[in-house]
Amino acid sequence: MAEIYDLAMQPFQFEFMQRAFIIAILVSIPAALLSCFLVLKGWSLMGDAISHAVLPGVVLAYLLSIPLAIGAFAAGMTCALATGFLTENSRVKEDTVMGVVFSGMFGFGILLYTKIETDVHLDHILFGDMLGVSWYDILETGLISAVIAGLIAFRWRDLLLYIFDMQHASAIGLPVKVLHYGLLAIISLSVVAALKAVGIILAIALLVAPGAIAYLITRRIGQMLVWALVLSVIAAFAGVYLSFFIDSAPAPTIVLIMTIMFIGAFFFSPNAKKLSGAEISAT
Secondary structure, three states: OHHHHHHHOHHHHOHHHHHHHHHHHHHHHHHHHHHHHHHHHOOHHHHHHHHHHHHHHHHHHHHOOOOHHHHHHHHHHHHHHHHHHHHHOOOOOHHHHHHHHHHHHHHHHHHHHHOOOOOOOHHHHHHOOHHHOOHHHHHHHHHHHHHHHHHHHHHHHHHHHHHHOHHHHHHOOOOHHHHHHHHHHHHHHHHHHHHHHHHHHHHHHHHHHHHHHHHHHOOEHHHHHHHHHHHHHHHHHHHHHHHHHHOOOHHHHHHHHHHHHHHHHHHHOOOOOOOOOOOOEOO
């Protein structure tokens, strides 16, 4: 028994693993809360667009010797604002605009990256480097995560009303435009928080999977938020823990566990069946 216990506790004996556990959980909390709103709003592709679009901002921030988080957030907001402007002022639908904008910015970022000399490997930007994060990275991610979680906790009812009935929200005096662009800003912040841990490509999984899984499990928004949060934290912890023993990268392992959770919820949850009426209750 002692040998089994020592083996089970082995991942916690290394400082780089301790940091990986902490940053994985810090990233998973705000992403889980936000994913519920993205799934209900039908904005999953927006998270994908912003996560890809931050690459040129990261490269430019490196060239200007400023924090990468600033460049990533600026690029993410540029993508979101450009998408909104083009959607409102053209005949092209929003999903098409997002595809054009984020692929263009991602291509621009790759072009910039190939023209500079840096010791930052592209794989770490695209897929993260959870095992190589520093305590400063954890502090930065923790602060961003706390801001996102605080904003969602403070305005979650307004966000729900905006998502379900934007016209009613406007009629009762809610700042619809502020909520719209505020939600886009939070998405950009969440991508920035996830950048060091899971990278650009895999950040979208954290922004979609927890909410999608919770949506299959429950039909109440309050329970959906709780389920998404709990499952996201479990997947983050289990992914880092399992990666130590199977010698894999933590971020893809976390995503794989979330995918298994989604498949399980799809086949075994009694609430996964498609409804003919209202899909989810706000209570």
